[in-house]
Amino acid sequence: MRTRLENLAGIALVDLEGTSPPYLAGPSMDQATCLNHAFLDMEGGQIVAFGTMEELRSGDYPQQVRSIDGTGRWAFPALVDSHTHMVFAKERSEEFEMRMRGASYAEIAAAGGGILNSAAALEARSEEALLDDLLLRLSQARSTGTAVVEIKSGYGLSLETELKMLRVVQKAKSLSRMPLFATFLGAHAVPKRFDGQREAYFDEVLHQMLPAVAHEGLADFVDIFCEDQYFTPEELSRLAAAAQELGLPLKAHVNQFTTSGGLQASIAAQALSVDHLEVLSDQDLLDLQAAWTDRQGPIPVALPGCSLFLNIPYTPGRKIIDAGLPLAIASDFNPGSAPSSNLMLAWSLACHQMKLTPMEGLVGLTLNAAAALNAQKRFGSIAVGKEAHVCLTKPVQSLASLPYRFGENLVEHTFVFGL
Ligand code: NIG
Ligand code: FE
Numbered sequence: 323m324r325t326r327l328e329n330l331a332g333i334a335l336v337d338l339e340g341t342s343p344p345y346l347a348g349p350s351m352d353q354a355t356c357l358n359h360a361f362l363d364m365e366g367g368q369i370v371a372f373g374t375m376e377e378l379r380s381g382d383y384p385q386q387v388r389s390i391d392g393t394g395r396w397a398f399p400a401l402v403d404s405h406t407h408m409v410f411a412k413e414r415s416e417e418f419e420m421r422m423r424g425a426s427y428a429e430i431a432a433a434g435g436g437i438l439n440s441a442a443a444l445e446a447r448s449e450e451a452l453l454d455d456l457l458l459r460l461s462q463a464r465s466t467g468t469a470v471v472e473i474k475s476g477y478g479l480s481l482e483t484e485l486k487m488l489r490v491v492q493k494a495k496s497l498s499r500m501p502l503f504a505t506f507l508g509a510h511a512v513p514k515r516f517d518g519q520r521e522a523y524f525d526e527v528l529h530q531m532l533p534a535v536a537h538e539g540l541a542d543f544v545d546i547f548c549e550d551q552y553f554t555p556e557e558l559s560r561l562a563a564a565a566q567e568l569g570l571p572l573k574a575h576v577n578q579f580t581t582s583g584g585l586q587a588s589i590a591a592q593a594l595s596v597d598h599l600e601v602l603s604d605q606d607l608l609d610l611q612a613a614w615t616d617r618q619g620p621i622p623v624a625l626p627g628c629s630l631f632l633n634i635p636y637t638p639g640r641k642i643i644d645a646g647l648p649l650a651i652a653s654d655f656n657p658g659s660a661p662s663s664n665l666m667l668a669w670s671l672a673c674h675q676m677k678l679t680p681m682e683g684l685v686g687l688t689l690n691a692a693a694a695l696n697a698q699k700r701f702g703s704i705a706v707g708k709e710a711h712v713c714l715t716k717p718v719q720s721l722a723s724l725p726y727r728f729g730e731n732l733v734e735h736t737f738v739f740g741l
Pocket of ligand 2: 575
């Protein structure tokens with residue numbers, strides 16, 4: 323039966339012409355269309371109609387519907403989390419405490435904490451328990467407006483355990499209604515047993531893990547942590563080339579702590595997205611602009627929750643948009659650098675810390691985030707024929723109330739495929 327949201331105060335990010343732009347960039351991010359006093363119909367998991375209440379009254383729309391009163395509420399495309407590490411075995415709140423006593427993220431990692439701490443815990447936890455944890459985290463994320471989630475491996479760091487992580491995501495794909503995407507991040511850190519022999523481990527990632535992951539059809543994308551003390555731009559290029567052969571696009575962690583050529587290597591490798599970018603030099607920005615001159619370059623993805631939690635610079639989102647580029651925003655949800663899946667909070671941080679307008683923030687969390695998954699044809703805006711992933715708010719004064727009321731959850735319901 324058709325579900326109708328009626329008497330909505332407004333719908334944001336509607337695609338009136340049905341032209342479905344693949345992303346919004348530069349000034350157009352702030353000019354996404356809204357409809358006031360509106361209705362929205364969902365049926366068979368899709369958005370089937372929307373318009374003003376006046377159009378509903380004068381038009382020829384079915385009367386037999388399950389009606390939900392939207393008085394005072396807004397509807398907008400449900401949020402898309404294009405970057406998470408949502409499969410993990412335990413929190414790292416003890417590291418948080420160490421940091422609050424003065425240790426740095428790098429010092430904790432060098433002492434065997436950090437990613438290696440998560441890897442040891444993950445190895446010890448069963449696939450069933452990891453799956454239960456994941457399903458719980460997904461429903462938590464959904465309660466704050468998220469409908470779609472990308473999930474990376476990278477706490478396995480061995481063939482068996484990386485496969486275990488990705489199988490957990492695969493099982494969740496069939497058990498959760500939420501659309502999920504899996505990313506192979508074997509090149510996340512050098513495991514203990516390699517005793518600092520990065521090149522030998524990277525060889526294993528490239529020649530054993532990647533082919534096995536692709537063979538089992540366990541990943542939609544590949545990723546690499548390109549950073550001092552982790553992996554090099556040259557390794558990024560080699561991974562991207564091998565993944566491309568297997569039909570897997572690259573999403574890369576670059577410029578989180580330093581600028582060392584990872585961004586340029588990602589551009590050359592035609593990466594789908596470049597994530598983090600907390601440290602972005604003027605030359606980096608020019609190179610990114612050049613990558614977008616006559617074709618679609620990599621989507622820049624900002625992770626403001628990570629900046630908040632590690633107390634590192636925020637990705638210069640304002641500069642990126644002012645340079646005419648698109649920007650996506652994601653949570654980076656993980657136990658070490660961003661232990662929150664709350665994209666409503668990310669929206670507030672995008673406005674308050676990165677100086678985005680509320681509408682730019684919303685576009686970054688929806689349409690542009692869908693583009694960072696190459697799934698903008700499926701979801702990311704309110705368009706007839708798109709999957710019905712829709713966020714319905716509680717009564718609010720305006721759309722801006724959502725990022726304005728930071729730390730609060732004003733989401734009433736997140737529809738996933740219309741339910
Ligand atoms: O995106 N930067 C690398 N990976 C994660 C952090 C991983 C961890 O600390 O467990 C990130 O911030
Ligand atoms: Fe990450």
